[in-house]
Amino acid sequence: MDKIVFHHAPMSRSNIVHWMLEELGVPYELHAMSLQRGDHKQPDYLAINPMGKVPAITHQGVTITEAAAICAYLADEFPAAKLSVPIGDPRRGAYLKWLFFGPSCLEQAIIDRLNDRPQIPPSSSSYGTYDAVMETLAQALAKGPYLLGQHFTAADVVIGSGIQWGTMMNALPERAEFGGYIERVSARPAAQRSFIMNQELYAQLYPKAG
Numbered sequence: 493m494d495k496i497v498f499h500h501a502p503m504s505r506s507n508i509v510h511w512m513l514e515e516l517g518v519p520y521e522l523h524a525m526s527l528q529r530g531d532h533k534q535p536d537y538l539a540i541n542p543m544g545k546v547p548a549i550t551h552q553g554v555t556i557t558e559a560a561a562i563c564a565y566l567a568d569e570f571p572a573a574k575l576s577v578p579i580g581d582p583r584r585g586a587y588l589k590w591l592f593f594g595p596s597c598l599e600q601a602i603i604d605r606l607n608d609r610p611q612i613p614p615s616s617s618s619y620g621t622y623d624a625v626m627e628t629l630a631q632a633l634a635k636g637p638y639l640l641g642q643h644f645t646a647a648d649v650v651i652g653s654g655i656q657w658g659t660m661m662n663a664l665p666e667r668a669e670f671g672g673y674i675e676r677v678s679a680r681p682a683a684q685r686s687f688i689m690n691q692e693l694y695a696q697l698y699p700k701a702g
């Protein structure tokens with residue numbers, strides 16, 4: 493098997509992919525980068541991702557960027573972990589919807605709120621309104637335990653990461669649906685392993701950050 497090379501900066505969006513890799517349980521080679529040091533803007537990394545952003549993976553000679561796309565790719569590439577919903581399964585549409593909802597709706601709504609950006613007309617905003625995003629998510633999670641019922645998928649890694657981050661930044665409403673979901677996803681052994689590994693890596697890379 494061709495090993496996955498994972499370009500990672502701890503405590504960033506690449507934590508999403510780190511958690512995903514831990515869920516898969518497949519071997520990977522981690523290339524740790526310091527954003528403070530500007531490793532992601534060096535020519536060797538720009539040759540991998542011209543956007544100069546993490547995460548990125550290289551697998552079988554191909555580089556993939558964008559956290560949600562990487563999660564979708566990995567879930568399909570390693571079906572034994574059952575983190576994907578296969579083509580032909582009636583739940584596939586909902587699975588893809590949640591994968592895309594993460595970066596295009598949830599993340600954007602949180603970022604706009606954190607930056608006090610004024611609401612643009614909902615009809616031209618990629619996510620409509622903050623309240624619509626939160627209500628839609630809460631309704632989906634109320635059915636639980638995961639977005640697709642009993643089946644934990646890569647979409648939960650993406651949305652779970654977004655909800656964890658938004659909660660940490662005090663940018664999500666306090667709702668039982670979110671609290672319960674965070675408890676469930678963060679109790680997963682892969683999520684816990686990833687959390688500890690990233691804390692350790694962060695302390696090594698940024699010793700002065702405390």
Ligand SMILES: N[C@@H](CCC(=O)N[C@@H](CS)C(=O)NCC(=O)O)C(=O)O
Nearest residue numbers: 504505544545546547558559560595
């Ligand atoms: N759309 C990208 C966003 C990636 C992104 O913005 N990564 C941030 C870390 S959270 C980064 O690399 N920032 C460094 C920079 O832009 O200088 C994804 O979802 O993967």
